[in-house]
Amino acid sequence: MTTRWLTPEEQRAWRAYIASSLLLEDAIDRQLQQDAGMPHLYYSILSVLSESPEQRLRMTDLAERLKITRSRLTYAVTRLEKDGMLRREACRHDKRGSIAALTEAGFAVLERAAPGHVETVRSFVFDRLSEEQVAQLEEISAAIAQGLQEDGTRPTSDDVPWRRRSSTACS
Amino acid sequence: MTTRWLTPEEQRAWRAYIASSLLLEDAIDRQLQQDAGMPHLYYSILSVLSESPEQRLRMTDLAERLKITRSRLTYAVTRLEKDGMLRREACRHDKRGSIAALTEAGFAVLERAAPGHVETVRSFVFDRLSEEQVAQLEEISAAIAQGLQEDGTRPTSDDVPWRRRSSTACS
């Protein structure tokens, strides 16, 4: 099967997407590092916990919600626990389990940083999009996410034959 | 000024966006690590070089195109140079300058990996979007990127007063 290269429109969209997501992640990380002393992902951990029943969640569930690996979560939670933002608790029903529970201090940090974070997201994203575009963004993101979650088996190079060609590898 | 929290629509869009971008970056990194032995960013460096006149570019220009810091680029280029994918050359006109030049080997790797990469991007992104959505994605991304580039000064916490509130910190 010969490669279906990207059309010019697709290339433009792809590049714009890559650029904007790099810039955005960067800006948000910087803002939160400043105002909350932690990167975006860590803030998200606290945020997800704060919305969970009893402000606590099992590690695996947390990782699943955040779409990150368990090992990455372990590291982050260790740091956050060290900083007093959350506590690890044992799971009654399953002795293997570990539960992350938001502390008062964690909640306080969240409360203090939330307005600035929302303001940042708003000013860089939603203030620049029409209502329609917000809806479009959700649909597009959902469509992409769906494909990425439906099964863990990803195509390996064996499934993808290739042929010579000189440039525009689409970055 | 009281915080303008996200509307439910905005929240849904934001979460979908965050989730999809994490998953996508992840999938692409994994695929390229498998097939080209390097993460997406590194592949992009080679890709950008391959499209540049003489297949070479100054560090700063490269960093600018890729929207990454110079220090991050330095590290990546050092690794890629070690692997023989590119060469550093001195800049004739400006002795401070350093130029990254794609090697034959680098080009070969790019050529070999490109079809698989494009196939991955296509299958996870463009195969799931309508033509309209592709156009929408470009517009949305461009709008976001524009705001993030127009000046380096980002709002600090001082610009953003806050008030108490109990949850949904929008992650």
Added chain:
DNA sequence: GGGTCTTGGTTCAAGTTTGAAACAAACCTA
């Protein structure tokens, strides 16, 4: 009950990113 398979979580080493500091060359400007 004693294998064996799976699941939940952590650990470890290697690789990457960050941000501030260091340097050196180029560019003023008096």
Added chain:
DNA sequence: TAGGTTTGTTTCAAACTTGAACCAAGACCC
């Protein structure tokens, strides 16, 4: 043309991520 600033790049230490390996504890099976 000396002194001061800006620009281009690297360096360094600390923080973070990755993936494979590991260790229990549950689940299944005979």
